[in-house]
Structures are given as C-alpha cells and as structure tokens.
Amino acid sequence: MALVSLEDTITIAMSVSDRHASAQWYQDMLGFEVVYHADEAGWSELNTKTNGVTIGLGEHTKPAPGNCVPVFGISDLDSARQKLEQANVKFDGETDVVEGMVKTATFYDPDGNALMLAQDLT
Template sequence: MPLVSLENTITLAISVKDRHASAQWYNEKLGFELVHHIDEAGWSEMLTKTEGVTLGLGEQAEPAPGNTVPVFGVADIASARDALEGAGVRFDGETETIEGMVSTATFYDPDGNAMMLAQDLAGQA
C-alpha cells in the first residue's frame, strides 16, 4: 500500500520571468487554457491538452530554466514541429527517432525551459 493516496492529476511547475506573457505564449503556441492568475502568489495555472495535467507558472526574477521537461504526445511530430518552428519556436537539434518506438524533438519556451514533443511509433508499419 502506498504511503499517500494520489489523485489523477499532475501539475508541471516551471519558472518564468513573466507569467502573463508566458500564459499567452502557451495559449497561442500549444493551445493551453488559462485556469487562473494568482498575482499575489506569483503563480498561474493552465490546462494542458492532457486530462488531469496542468502547467504551473511560477514567476521568478531569475528563472531556473530546465528544472523539468514536460513531454507532450503528438500524432504527427513532423507537422507539429513545422507549425511551432513556423511560429518562431526554437528547437534543439533534429528530431530523434528510435524506429518502432518513438520520435522526439526538444524545443524551448521564451525563458529557456526545455519541452519535448513525442510521437508514439509502436505498432506503426
């Protein structure tokens, strides 16, 4: 029996310089929806496209980029990457593929936080 009973939710917390600007970026680039800004706490939350998973934006004068790397599943990594690159999103190197398993591509938000796209290749011919 586990020590704690966990809910079916998770929040991925990252540091950003400007929560309002970051929330707009995540909305425009990835389609995330703002839940709320809690200005007095320096915190914002957004709904991701995955049920039960929210993105928490903690405002810091000097963010600590790379403190977590959320991985977002996509059906077609090439078109997802093309769309983000077309919108000025910076990627780290080429898309990497492990045949029959997964393709991944690392990209960055405006504060240098690393994110990944992943396409599940299992079962594809």
C-alpha cells in the same frame, strides 16, 4: 501500499520571468487554456490537452530554465514541429527517431524551459 494517496492530477511547475506573457505563449503555441492567474502569489495555471495535467508557472526575477522537461504526446510530430518553427520556436537539434518506437523533439519556451514532443511509432 503507498504512503500517500495521490489524485488523478499532476501539475508541472516551471519558473518564468513573466507569467502572463508565458501563459499567452502556451495558449498561442500549444493551445493550453488559462485556469487562473494568482497575481498575489506569483502563480498561474494552465490546462494542457491531457486530462488532469496542468502547467504551473511560478514567477521569478531569475527563472531557473530547464528545471523540468514535460513530454507531450502528439500524433504528427513533423507537422507540429514545422508550425512551431514557423512561429520562431527554438528546437534543440534534429528530431530523434527510434524506428518502430518513438519520435521526439525538444524545444524551448521563451524562458529556456525545455519541452518535448513525442510521437508513438509502435
């Protein structure tokens, strides 16, 4: 039995230098939807494409890039990567492929936070 009972949601918090600019980037590049901006608290939240999973953006003058690596499932990684690269999104090297298992690619938001795409190959 767990010490606490968690709900069916998760928020992945990341440090950014400009929440509004970052929120716009997540909308434009990944299709996420702004839930709210709490300007007084320096916090914004966006719904991802996965039910119950939100991204929380905490505004800091010196963000801590790479403080987590959310992994998002995708059906066509190659096509998604091509579109992101055309929008000048930086990737960390080539796409990694484990034949018969998974294909992954790590990329970065404007503040250097690492994100990953993963395509199930099973």
